[in-house]
Amino acid sequence: xxxxxxxxxxxxxxxxxxxxxxxxxxxxxxxxxxxxxxxxxxxxxxxxxxxxxxxxxxxxxxxxxxxxxxxxxxxxxxxxxxxxxxxxxxxxxxxxxxxxxxxxxxxxxxxxxxxxxxxxxxxxxxxxxxxxxxxxxxxxxxxxxxxxxxxxxxxxxxxxxxxxxxxxxxxxxxxxxxxxxxxxxxxxxxxxxxxxxxxxxxxxxxxxxxxxxxxxxxxxxxxxxxxxxxxxxxxxxxxxxxxxxxxxxxxxxxxxxxxxxxxxxxxxxxxxxxxxxxxxxxxxxxxxxxxxxxxxxxxxxxxxxxxxxxxxxxxxxxxxxxxxxxxxxxxxxxxxxxxxxxxxxxxxxxxxxxxxxxxxxxxxxxxxxxxxxxxxxxxxxxxxxxxxxxxxxxxxxxxxxxxxxxxxxxxxxxxxxxxxxxxxxxxxxxxxxxxxxxxxxxxxxxxxxxxxxxxxx
Numbered sequence: 407x408x409x410x411x412x413x414x415x416x417x418x419x420x421x422x423x424x425x426x427x428x429x430x431x432x433x434x435x436x437x438x439x440x441x442x443x444x445x446x447x448x449x450x451x452x453x454x455x456x457x458x459x460x461x462x463x464x465x466x467x468x469x470x471x472x473x474x475x476x477x478x479x480x481x482x483x484x485x486x487x488x489x490x491x492x493x494x495x496x497x498x499x500x501x502x503x504x505x506x507x508x509x510x511x512x513x514x515x516x517x518x519x520x521x522x523x524x525x526x527x528x529x530x531x532x533x534x535x536x537x538x539x540x541x542x543x544x545x546x547x548x549x550x551x552x553x554x555x556x557x558x559x560x561x562x563x564x565x566x567x568x569x570x571x572x573x574x575x576x577x578x579x580x581x582x583x584x585x586x587x588x589x590x591x592x593x594x595x596x597x598x599x600x601x602x603x604x605x606x607x608x609x610x611x612x613x614x615x616x617x618x619x620x621x622x623x624x625x626x627x628x629x630x631x632x633x634x635x636x637x638x639x640x641x642x643x644x645x646x647x648x649x650x651x652x653x654x655x656x657x658x659x660x661x662x663x664x665x666x667x668x669x670x671x672x673x674x675x676x677x678x679x680x681x682x683x684x685x686x687x688x689x690x691x692x693x694x695x696x697x698x699x700x701x702x703x704x705x706x707x708x709x710x711x712x713x714x715x716x717x718x719x720x721x722x723x724x725x726x727x728x729x730x731x732x733x734x735x736x737x738x739x740x741x742x743x744x745x746x747x748x749x750x751x752x753x754x755x756x757x758x759x760x761x762x763x764x765x766x767x768x769x770x771x772x773x774x775x776x777x778x779x780x781x782x783x784x785x786x787x788x789x790x791x792x793x794x795x796x797x798x799x800x801x802x803x804x805x806x807x808x809x810x811x812x813x814x815x816x817x818x819x820x821x822x823x824x825x826x827x828x829x830x831x832x833x834x835x836x837x838x839x840x841x842x843x844x845x846x847x848x849x850x851x852x853x854x855x856x857x858x859x860x861x862x863x
Contacts, residue, residue, distance in 0.1 A: 447488030468580025481546025518548030578851025602857030618670035626688030753789030
């Protein structure tokens with residue numbers, strides 16, 4: 407009998423192709439990739455691959471397609487509902503493919519397992535930055551490009567998927583292909599925002615823009631949600647801030663809407679605060695202003711991560727909920743949701759996000775958004791108790807009910823969320839893009855081995 411920490415390898419492993427990386431059925435490694443940041447779903451693979459090259463990925467996927475073996479590519483494990491997991495089969499741990507290959511005029515070439523933190527650390531010495539970054543830089547490039555990748559600069563530059571110049575992709579038949587908007591464009595558009603269904607991204611060429619020296623950050627507290635969204639629409643229209651977000655925070659008297667706006671500055675810029683925020687409807691007495699170096703602004707979540715790891719909350723379940731709401735219904739929906747939401751429903755380190763973006767900046771076909779000029783991201787990033795499964799189940803049920811409410815109001819799901827979905831839900835989610843997505847799946851993953859954790863096919 408095999409020892410508990412040295413399990414017998416599955417039969418198929420004896421026929422697996424050689425790789426420079428490591429294909430292993432080690433229990434500790436498999437257990438690490440059987441969970442994610444959400445700590446909601448756990449699926450144990452038969453094995454894990456830690457590749458050293460795109461060729462390793464291609465060889466493994468070719469083998470898996472021949473065997474009908476399910477495969478999931480995992481970036482930094484920040485999914486919330488098992489999207490990058492697989493029961494049986496193989497998880498490809500893309501974190502070992504993390505090289506920054508080249509920084510050129512207006513672009514950077516990176517391996518898909520690289521974190522966005524490592525990307526900006528490589529580009530800033532050249533005076534360049536990706537135009538759109540997520541609030542948390544610990545995510546992998548391939549992971550966010552498979553979903554969309556939204557941040558406070560998306561209202562001016564689109565999503566991260568809208569700023570990709572070229573990709574290397576291993577399709578579900580094991581072929582390693584290079585694609586772009588002008589080269590194998592059907593594959594390019596099936597992979598960006600495609601939730602891993604049509605290929606494993608191994609390399610990305612990303613657009614870069616000049617980087618500022620520092621950031622001036624404003625936090626403006628508003629009396630109501632409608633006051634917040636009214637100012638956000640105004641700032642969206644006049645473009646005075648390159649970064650625009652918002653939160654709803656818990657206060658003594660209930661929920662406190664907060665507008666977050668950031669001006670990016672060069673060393674000789676000295677803007678007057680009254681010129682930037684003096685005409686807005688916030689509470690002047692609670693205005694917060696902070697000047698920080700640009701990199702410190704980008705990586706502002708790092709101290710919070712360190713703290714949550716020290717307290718253990720980082721490892722609690724995170725049944726997050728994320729959606730896009732049309733401008734026409736956002737105020738009514740958010741007010742209704744907040745009226746039935748308590749601080750306890752959010753959890754000790756939970757966050758509520760609410761901020762606008764311009765629909766015309768979003769061009770990725772598979773990132774589904776309401777068809778109005780202004781769209782709001784509304785996210786309830788919950789933290790559940792570690793030892794109370796009943797509370798977790800209640801949060802997941804609430805997530806489904808919230809999704810139903812948002813869908814009825816013309817909204818869509820941002821699919822990083824923990825919302826139970828079946829095939830009919832996915833077909834409704836993709837809408838007019840669904841037939842083309844199914845055709846792309848048939849073409850690029852004919853054996854249906856890629857990314858089963860999403861539950862789409």
